[in-house]
Amino acid sequence: MKHIEGMISDNNVEFLDLKYPDIAGRLRHVTLPISSLEHAQSNGVGFDSSSIAGFRSVEAGDMVLKPDLDTAFVDPFAKRPTLSCFASIHDPGTGNVYERDPRAILGKAASLLKAETGADEVMVRPEYEFYLFNSAEFFTTETAAQYRILTDELSFDDHTGLSLHKGPAYHVSPPFDRSSDFRSELASLMMGCGVPVKYHHHEGGRYSQVEVEPTFLPALRAADGVMLSKYLARNLAFQMDKSVTFMPKPIHGEPGSGMHLHVYLDKAGVSVLGEEGSETGLSRIARLFIGGILAHAPSLCAFTNPSTNSYRRLTPGFEAPTLVFFSFGNRTAAIRIPGYITSNKEMALEYRIPDGSSNPYLAISAVLLAGLDGIRKELDPGLPFQGGLKQARRMYGRRALPRVLGEALKAMKRDSGFLKQGGTFPEGLLDFWNSYKLAEAEAVLLRPHPWEFNLYYGC
Numbered sequence: 441m442k443h444i445e446g447m448i449s450d451n452n453v454e455f456l457d458l459k460y461p462d463i464a465g466r467l468r469h470v471t472l473p474i475s476s477l478e479h480a481q482s483n484g485v486g487f488d489s490s491s492i493a494g495f496r497s498v499e500a501g502d503m504v505l506k507p508d509l510d511t512a513f514v515d516p517f518a519k520r521p522t523l524s525c526f527a528s529i530h531d532p533g534t535g536n537v538y539e540r541d542p543r544a545i546l547g548k549a550a551s552l553l554k555a556e557t558g559a560d561e562v563m564v565r566p567e568y569e570f571y572l573f574n575s576a577e578f579f580t581t582e583t584a585a586q587y588r589i590l591t592d593e594l595s596f597d598d599h600t601g602l603s604l605h606k607g608p609a610y611h612v613s614p615p616f617d618r619s620s621d622f623r624s625e626l627a628s629l630m631m632g633c634g635v636p637v638k639y640h641h642h643e644g645g646r647y648s649q650v651e652v653e654p655t656f657l658p659a660l661r662a663a664d665g666v667m668l669s670k671y672l673a674r675n676l677a678f679q680m681d682k683s684v685t686f687m688p689k690p691i692h693g694e695p696g697s698g699m700h701l702h703v704y705l706d707k708a709g710v711s712v713l714g715e716e717g718s719e720t721g722l723s724r725i726a727r728l729f730i731g732g733i734l735a736h737a738p739s740l741c742a743f744t745n746p747s748t749n750s751y752r753r754l755t756p757g758f759e760a761p762t763l764v765f766f767s768f769g770n771r772t773a774a775i776r777i778p779g780y781i782t783s784n785k786e787m788a789l790e791y792r793i794p795d796g797s798s799n800p801y802l803a804i805s806a807v808l809l810a811g812l813d814g815i816r817k818e819l820d821p822g823l824p825f826q827g828g829l830k831q832a833r834r835m836y837g838r839r840a841l842p843r844v845l846g847e848a849l850k851a852m853k854r855d856s857g858f859l860k861q862g863g864t865f866p867e868g869l870l871d872f873w874n875s876y877k878l879a880e881a882e883a884v885l886l887r888p889h890p891w892e893f894n895l896y897y898g899c
Contacts, residue, residue: 444509447523448474454520457668458485458505458527459667461542463494465799467667474523480507484530494872495540504532508543511664513633517675526664538748540864542801543660549805550659552862553812555595557725559705559712563788564662564804565638565654568669569697570796571687572599572619572648572677585890589691592618594647596649617642619650622680624887627652629672635665645695656788659804666699666800687798688745689752696753696760699796702778704788705729714787720768721784722777730766730775730789731821732814732858733807737764737774737793739859741842742852743806744794746877748845748884753795756829761792764839767825774841777824793841802873806859813858845881849874855895 456477461468470485484504489495496503503528515524529541537544550562571591578587591673593616595610614620623640630637636655643649652673654665672688677684689696705712705725713726718804722730733740745754754760761774766789769779777789794803813819825835842848852859853874 441509443689444477444512444523447512447514448477451514451521451523453514453523455518455522456480456507457515457518457522457524458507459524459671460505460527460529461801462492463540463799463802463869464543464876465542465667465797465802467671469524470493477507477523480505481509484532484586485527486532489529489538490497493876494869495538497846502532503538503577504530506530509659511634516629516632516672517679519585526667528862539863542799542868543663545869546660546663546801546805546862548862548864549595549808549812552864553705555711556812556815557705559707561706562587562705562808563656563704564659565702565788566662566666566794566800566804567698567700567702568652568654568666568673568686568796569699570650570673570684570735571645571690571697572622572650573683573685574675574681576683576685576690580887591648608644609642609646611648612642619648622676622682623650623652626669626673626676629676630665630669633668633672640695643695643697645691645697647691647694649695649697656704657675659808663800663804666796670796688747688750688795688797690749692752695758697796698753698760698792699794699798699800699803701791701794701804702788703791703807703811704786710785711787713789714784716782716784721781721787723787725815725818726787726789727820728815728818729811730814731819732812733775733791733810733819734764734766734821735814735819736810736855736858737773738842738848738851739855740806741793741848742873742877744791744803744847745848746799746873747795747797748881750795750797751842751844751848754793754841754843762841763833763836764841765836766821770825772829773825802865805864809858809861809864812861825844833840845877846885849881850877 453474455471456474457469457471462468484506486504488501489503490501490685508526510523515522529538553562574590576589627637627640638655640654643651673684715723759771764774766775767773768777774793
């Protein structure tokens with residue numbers, strides 16, 4: 441508490457801002473005078489949860505938020521000095537944490553996995569990929585649909601020769617890279633708010649696709665980092681009269697934006713996933729953990745890829761996985777063991793399917809529970825695949841990922857038992873998620889697409 445008091449005093453803090461995720465994965469907040477901090481810690485801050493989709497009904501909607509001061513930072517975008525932190529959601533009647541609080545769900549999933557494996561911590565490193573646009577204009581009505589994107593790297597009347605019209609954009613340097621200063625500013629903000637940064641660079645997509653990657657963090661802090669980094673990126677872009685999107689596939693023909701999850705289990709500073717002397721460098725726990733994720737990959741897509749746009753990214757030709765297998769150094773695999781890992785003590789896996797349209801708490805929870813199920817049921821996937829994409833298609837063609845959101849939701853309904861381990865995902869939440877996302881899928885399916893006019897207007 442002395443650290444918090446120091447932050448308040450050093451920054452002349454006037455307000456306390458409590459942030460929390462809703463079930464869809466969007467950030468919510470409520471702000472109160474800093475003088476209310478002690479009361480908020482003891483009694484919580486009341487709010488109407490019935491106003492948020494997926495929480496309680498209006499008849500029993502009262503809930504309270506309690507600050508998690510371990511996540512506190514001084515908000516860089518608040519005009520008046522504001523101490524900001526994440527909050528846990530509690531039932532005011534029982535005092536218990538609300539079973540649908542996404543942060544509580546992830547905490548429970550990580551605890552189950554640690555208890556099963558003896559690990560001290562579940563470490564996660566998400567990759568933040570997104571596009572930075574000057575503007576994004578879009579609208580739909582019953583008789584019209586349109587979107588238009590403009591970026592510094594897409595200028596139809598550019599005479600300097602510095603716009604990226606051709607060629608791969610991965611690691612391109614300035615002046616072709618027009619987002620470098622934005623990324624550095626974002627990385628600085630992230631580090632100042634408690635999200636350590638590994639690096640940033642221009643990604644493979646032309647027209648300002650970028651990546652900012654944090655370091656490994658405990659699972660809950662990693663998910664908090666996703667929410668916070670999105671908040672910082674959007675506000676920084678807004679401040680600079682620009683716009684960012686974590687949409688998985690905003691531009692046809694360009695690489696999509698994923699949220700690859702790097703995971704390892706730490707015990708006394710050593711990865712439980714590595715083993716000296718094994719044929720692959722992987723421990724038995726690692727193989728079973730991988731086997732569980734692969735076995736449940738189609739069902740996982742309902743949470744790791746929960747948008748209709750997600751499946752425009754999961755297509756061949758863009759280093760995005762489409763088949764369920766694991767491999768060393770293969771970026772088309774669902775699970776990749778990075779080729780640059782030099783010590784089994786640092787062994788980690790990269791799950792390449794997820795994207796930024798997901799709720800990071802629910803997505804990471806689901807992945808951890810799938811791995812836990814693999815350990816409990818001893819789902820050994822065998823040796824990693826070695827070979828080219830054509831061979832992978834021959835071997836794993838029947839183990840393809842869902843092609844549309846509706847297929848992923850059906851897979852989740854068929855295969856949801858692993859999500860309920862230890863009561864982590866309550867039944868009512870799974871039912872809500874299926875209905876909520878199915879409504880999104882049907883809303884897109886029922887509307888004519890502009891390209892259909894090209895194809896069929898003259899039929």
